[in-house]
Amino acid sequence: MNTRLTSLVAACTLVLAAAVTSPPATASVGQVINGTTNPPLSLAAVLMDSDTSSCTGVLVLPNLLATAAHCFVDSNGVVTSGPEAWRIYPPGADAQTSQPSGFQATQLLIDPAYRNDGTADARDLAYLVLNGALATPTVTRVATRNEVAALAARRAILEQVGYGQTVPRAVQDAPMSPIPIGMSAPIDEWAGPDSLLSMSTNGTTGTCAGDSGSPWMASVQGELLLVGVLSSGDGPPCDPEAGGTSDYVAVISGQPDLLAAAVGAAGAQPLTPPRTCIAVKGSKKECAEGRTWAYSFCWGARKYRVEQQVNGAWTTVSTGAGRKTRSCASQYPYLIEVTGTADAGTTRYRLVVPRQPSVPRTQYDPFTVTST
Incomplete structure (x- = not known):
């Protein structure tokens, strides 16, 4: 079983960048050394x-x-x-x-x-x-x-x-x-x-x-x-x-x-970047600009793999392990986060949680990613 923790689209933790001295407006703009x-x-x-x-x-x-x-x-x-x-x-x-x-x-x-x-x-x-x-x-x-x-x-x-x-x-x-x-x-x-x-x-x-x-x-x-x-x-x-x-x-x-x-x-029409949506079975579809998608759910087990449907067959595209976090309920303590970049069109995926000590049988969580 699983439960959603965060928005499905590109949820990232980032750190403030330090400031440095910039060149004056009158300086010659430099180039790469040893490039x-x-x-x-x-x-x-x-x-x-x-x-x-x-x-x-x-x-x-x-x-x-x-x-x-x-x-x-x-x-x-x-x-x-x-x-x-x-x-x-x-x-x-x-x-x-x-x-x-x-x-x-x-x-x-x-x-x-x-x-x-x-x-x-x-x-x-x-x-x-x-x-x-x-x-x-x-x-x-x-x-x-x-x-x-x-x-x-x-x-x-x-x-x-x-x-x-x-x-x-x-x-x-x-x-x-x-x-x-x-x-x-x-x-x-x-x-x-x-x-x-x-x-x-x-x-x-x-x-x-x-x-x-x-x-x-x-x-x-x-x-x-x-x-x-x-x-x-x-x-x-x-x-x-x-x-x-x-x-x-x-x-x-x-x-x-x-x-x-x-x-x-410049006399041009507004720029319209691609739009990508991820739809997880039983959850609300989430969409955002660009081709990035992200799956973020709490599960009762750590190990997982992601499979993609190619020509009617399921192919493993990644494996990993969730991390225990206080943000997840005690019943589902492991946060599983998967990100990807979508091709144009619709692609079918499923998250597979194999049998392990906390999961008596293999579980599947299907989802689709659509990018236009």
Whole structure:
């Protein structure tokens, strides 16, 4: 027997990310030290520079770039570098052989409450509306909040790519890399929409000197999801004398109103992410945006397996053990939590609790996952 404990869709416990110093708006936006040159996701990075600074952006729509707000404003929230000041290059361009695209940014959208006060900030997001279609975005879509929470819960590895300095920050007047350079890192923690996503770097490979606005992405079930843009980082290799080895990402879906305003300003219809529902026999169907689903019930036994119906036959896709928690009643003390990513369409699953000391016979809990 079982009983529901929590919502079925992406229930995760997350921890607040620490803040770090962010680069000033006038600094050259740096790039990955010891990263991979011309990585597979090079076309996700868009070099954007002005006479005084350089940043990286990522296309959300053919005529809409996401990047970091601190590239444009000062500590009082005053715009010091307007949209017209920036030259926009083709995605993945080699700046030594390519000219700026010729498209101009006509509008800048940022959170009016954002201040470039020297710390990383979850509101460190900016959007540039272009006067034409620069290219088809490399990313499939923006990751939903539930999807970011699920990625954080399993400490998923994300991919980053951008332009900029490839040596430590202390090296003055170091040239920016003219080509995209990338890296990957696992998620450390995320405390939800009002918080930064903390990436755990290794001290050998990392962003530097304002690799600001560069995209962090996740490949999930054939989709390339845009999770957020780089706000800041700390520690080696960029700052060998500083403590910590983290990068901090402003999550795009964490600021939905700003994203909606930017999409509207770009003349596009509101973005409509997939919607996934899980229906457990005898319980109310639960739905949420994105392709993430989660099963969370209290049971009287620990061991379980999850089976998926494939071509009419049941196939085991995972096994595990529940954990005893005070949140569950004494009759059903073990919390069994299973998460997954749905394919488009409807998939049948069942949770199987095999015979064990507290369960005299095998029990089955069928459920379906539908994603549209």
